[in-house]
Amino acid sequence: MKELLFDILAILRRSEVLDAKALAQLVRKHNENISDVSKHCAKKKLYPFYLRFKENHPEEWQALHIDSALEEKLISCIRMKPRRSASGVATVTVLTKPWQCKNNCLYCPNDIRMPKSYLTDEPACQRAERNYFDPYLQVASRMKALHEMGHPTDKIELIILGGTWCDYPQSYRVWYIAELFQALCDTTEQRKQRIDERKAWYEQLGISAQSDTLKRATEQLQARVSSHEISYNQAIRHLYQESSAWIRVSEGQQAPFSRVFDLHKRNESCAHRVVGLVIETRPDTITCDNLREIRRLGATKIQIGIQSLHEHTLALNGRKNEVQQATRAFELLRIFGFKIHAHLMANLYGASPDDDKRDYNLLVHDERFLPDEIKLYPCALVDGTGLVHHHQNGTWRPYTYEQLVDVLCSCMYDTPDYVRISRMIRDISAQDILVGNKLTNLRQMVEQHAQASGKPIREIRYREIGTHDFNPNTLAMTETAYRSTHTQEFFLQWKDQHERIAGFLRLSLPDESYVKAHENELPIRCGEAMIREVHVYGAVAHLHKRSQGAQHLGLGKKLIERACEIAKSAGYSHMNVISAIGTREYYRKQGFSDAGLYQQRSL
Template identity: 30%
Template sequence: MKKPEKGEIRKPTRTISGITPVAVMLPPRACEHGECVYCPNLNVPQSYTPRSPVVMRASAVNYDSYKQTQARLEAFKAMNHPTDKIEIIVMGGTFLQYSKKFQYEFIKGIYDALNNSKSKSLGEAKKKNERAKHRCVALCLETRPDACVEFIDRMREFGCTRVELGVQIIDDRIYKLVKRGHTVEDVVKATKALKDAGFKVGYHLIPGLPGSNLKKDLRLFKKIFSDEKFKPDQIKLYPCQVMPGSELENLYWNKKYKPYTKKEIEKILIQMLKIVPRYCRVMRVMREIPPEYIVAGTIHIDLRKDIEAELRKKDSKLKEIRYREIGFALREGKEIDCNLRLKITRYMASGGEEYFLEIVNKQDILFGLCRLRVVRGKAVVRELHVYGPALKLGEKGWCRSACPQLRNSGAQHTGLGKWLISEAEKIAKEKCIKKLKVISGVGVREYYKKLGYKLDKGKGGYMVKGL
């Protein structure tokens, strides 16, 4: 790779949302329930291909979590990205079904790499990370809905803040057909348990599964956001593709399954994106599968860009978070109105009240957000995020009323987080709640301490403040 020029950042979109994402891949392991019909079997982590960049990087170091993390930090540094605020994403299978010992060692290896020193225990590694150069501000685990509820405490012990559930579709008949091995009820229970414990919840969804069709996919997608049992905070939309070694490949060659065409995918994705409410972020559209591993289905992984460009041309605005983030508006060279205001959306989800607090301007560009959940007389902040290109710890961003000339420094580090958290505290107080709990990445604890929060001595590792 050519060295970037002074001040130049290679692939700036990587850190455009305010954090530096580091993906760490698990070693290959067969899933306990058997195989979902669409899952490829290619001797690499299940559901991935040998040519996926993250798999190639991981297999080169024998899936060692320490070495993977270290290598990614070096790569980001070489591209001139800040590496202070790291989001860890553990990918590649149902992590919580690996042996318990392996899970603890894998996570400790990640913290050790961030700390650049090996600790004796996970607890010690987490403690060190609170003040480390590379702080873990968020940690994401992917899991199945039926391997989740019983592991809530353990996930907190790992410092996890976000969980992505392989939901795919909410239909028991299709779950049977694709040999998914869990039910819609598992999705409902996992979603509630995660939200109650303060986690941010993401769903992976697959339009075009066997047994579904465009009408059904759209109807069920609408239900995900209208039925309070679901309402995820984030989604990834991965239209079904036929991959080698999967049972779906046989169905396809025997003319028992046909994936959606590119046109059909475009159509349904546009319809879906228009439905996503303002509290949800569409993290990704289409899986990055190398074309040589696609037997049938679209190979067009850049569909999102085309769809969004098309929607922008028609001036049809999306409400979902990513589309409205300040970082993307800056990238497009938009004139930014710097008069910011607070907008609060209240909605019911999984038996609790959700308050979605946003700092936006007149153009509905999003500068920061906070998710407050109130359930059974208790309040928990599930997310606090200030958007804009990632800044280094201690580096000053623009002030609330800053002029557009300062725009390159983004919205981070300007007191917006403090503003959001104080509004969340106000709401909790109005409800006569005496204590506010915040789920926090290990590396954000110092920030909350400055706001008067203390580390709860219990297992969960929450930051807590008396109101």
């Protein structure tokens, strides 16, 4: 590994190109004469080796005379999966523990080792199970992995997946958030100590984190669920809510709001700041009271499972949510300032390709909805679901590859420039999918087909500058205005000459009549505008340091100033921003003051 690292440095000193292909060839060359495969070099081992070498051999490292520019080139070369932090933040995904679900959707997996709809083989699920579904342990594990892959972890977006958030007891929800922030506020040494203590606690209670052990312990019960002899909820009650070990665990999974607020304050200036907190829930749980609590906990974005906007399709698939509930959910989420991340499924039982296209068009163009971000993925057949029966009797079939690509391409063309399609597949392993799409590169295939058509693609993810080089002098700010049911929306974006997006801002101007009519329910008052999101792209820049990406060029500040100008000229007296805990300091520097659920600036 040392020789390989030195060879890489020598190539970089000569300013020669060392892209992913060239690096792979260099690694293969080093492995040619090593017969023991266990001693082979690999790219994934390079970054951890570099860190250990620099820390354990400081004199030898200094003797190499590596300046900051050369070290940055080295890091960029050996960093694993660079796109993981290309959006401007490092993402940490965690799962809540298995819990009962109020729905029993036809397509939904029933893995009793997981929260409803998730499967054990999904990467985030594997990590959650290895860590007892403990939020602290999951964050610590993911942070370690990101560090070893070469990703900065000073700006973190926390994504909480699993069962419907609002269905869990409030005491658990508060504790869960507190543990997430505790893990990010602790020092490395504190984390090591807490990890050992926490794991020992679970083991003493008889809770296992070994996949093989858990599989053996649950396989008979899982078989009964898969054959529909008992329900998923009955199995979950037996395994978790009636288990003496898990009852004792639950007794320790409680915390007061005061602990969360104390950790929020610490996180404002700690080394790993939360710049986004995302929770997942259903439309029917979106109420003013729930949103107030979610906001108090620090959340800034809501993932909401819509799946379909056709009442008949929802009913056929056992989805109890109604379109009216979705309409109300979008209305409240936007007024409260949250970013809205909607889930939509293609190829549901009872739907057709034309239905899916119409559904998507309605979602992104009808004033009642208009999400900011979308997970758009095809329905796949998983064993043990109610959909298996319909496949067996021929009443449901997966779309052909051509049909699926046609639907997804149509949706991409239909997407406005203020919407981001974040995903086109679930992380379900091919072995778990009986029939349906198994291509892990489905999005890439769709984009290739879409590009070949010559039609413009405006959705955000396709246009992100990401890891590309760009000239800041070519950037220009543009504005897109659009209406929702009760707000005037503005999407401000920085674009270069290739239409690539370097940063954006979402501004909402609530209708005065709506705010007046609901003033006893809402956290805002008449005359208050809302910045719902400010995001600048580019490889994650360390706090207070300039990077080669779009961050720290003053782009965010200029977006904020323009948003304030728009709101002021429209007659608004104050600007609110739904700031994340780790961005409060930044907004204070832009003239905002803490004001309850938001930060506020007078116009």
